[in-house]
Amino acid sequence: AQKVTQAQTEISVVEKEDVTLDCVYETRDTTYYLFWYKQPPSGELVFLIRRNSFDEQNEISGRYSWNFQKSTSSFNFTITASQVVDSAVYFCALSDYSNSGYALNFGKGTSLLVTP
Amino acid sequence: EAGVTQFPSHSVIEKGQTVTLRCDPISGHDNLYWYRRVMGKEIKFLLHFVKESKQDESGMPNNRFLAERTGGTYSTLKVQPAELEDSGVYFCASSHFPEGVNEQYFGPGTRLTVT
Numbered sequence: 001a002q003k004v005t006q007a008q009t010e011i012s013v014v015e016k017e018d019v020t021l022d023c024v025y026e027t028r029d030t031t032y033y034l035f036w037y038k039q040p041p042s043g044e045l046v047f048l049i050r051r052n053s054f055d056e057q058n059e060i061s062g063r064y065s066w067n068f069q070k071s072t073s074s075f076n077f078t079i080t081a082s083q084v085v086d087s088a089v090y091f092c093a094l095s096d097y098s099n100s101g102y103a104l105n106f107g108k109g110t111s112l113l114v115t116p
Numbered sequence: 117e118a119g120v121t122q123f124p125s126h127s128v129i130e131k132g133q134t135v136t137l138r139c140d141p142i143s144g145h146d147n148l149y150w151y152r153r154v155m156g157k158e159i160k161f162l163l164h165f166v167k168e169s170k171q172d173e174s175g176m177p178n179n180r181f182l183a184e185r186t187g188g189t190y191s192t193l194k195v196q197p198a199e200l201e202d203s204g205v206y207f208c209a210s211s212h213f214p215e216g217v218n219e220q221y222f223g224p225g226t227r228l229t230v231t
Binding site: 035037042043044045047050091093099100103104105106107108109 | 145149151156158159160161164171172173174205209219220221222223224225227
């Protein structure tokens with residue numbers, strides 16, 4: 001069964017718009033970690049954030065913010081005032097004890113296109 | 117500190133041929149993971165090493181795939197013989213122990229195209 005769901009396959013916005021990428025996860029563990037990675041056109045995976053299950057405090061880093069809600073098993077990612085350089089595929093991932101070495105379970109990714 | 121490196125960056129081979137992918141983790145990282153993304157699908161876990169030992173290879177698609185990590189340093193992933201459905205991007209990642217504090221650092225990936 002899929003553990004991470006990113007329902008949005010593709011999103012297209014105009015520069016300066018705000019955009020939220022959704023992520024819903026499923027786990028039976030009480031201790032787990034959630035991640036967001038960015039994959040720009042160059043192909044590498046760039047780590048954005050890690051959040052553990054005991055820390056529901058929302059986080060802001062520049063134009064990026066993350067909303068972690070255990071009640072709805074969601075870990076959404078918002079980009080404020082989007083820029084063309086934000087165009088990429090964004091992956092949400094879950095790591096829990098059921099996976100060897102806390103290997104990551106990824107969602108299918110959301111492709112974000114920001115146009116000028 | 118050097119990051120995770122992978123070689124080659126891109127490989128194009130014909131069906132039935134053999135290809136070997138290499139991953140050099142960050143120095144001192146005992147944990148090494150291989151993942152794969154087939155076109156349009158999610159990134160899937162293939163296997164996990166702790167030093168030279170395979171801890172979990174449940175994600176390996178079939179016995180055409182063989183991973184090794186001799187000496188607990190770099191790792192290789194061999195596909196023999198390659199099939200069309202093996203095309204995709206193969207990522208390697210490494211992390212420190214202890215288990216649970218597991219920020220994985222990814223390499224740039226190897227794009228494999230089987231024709």
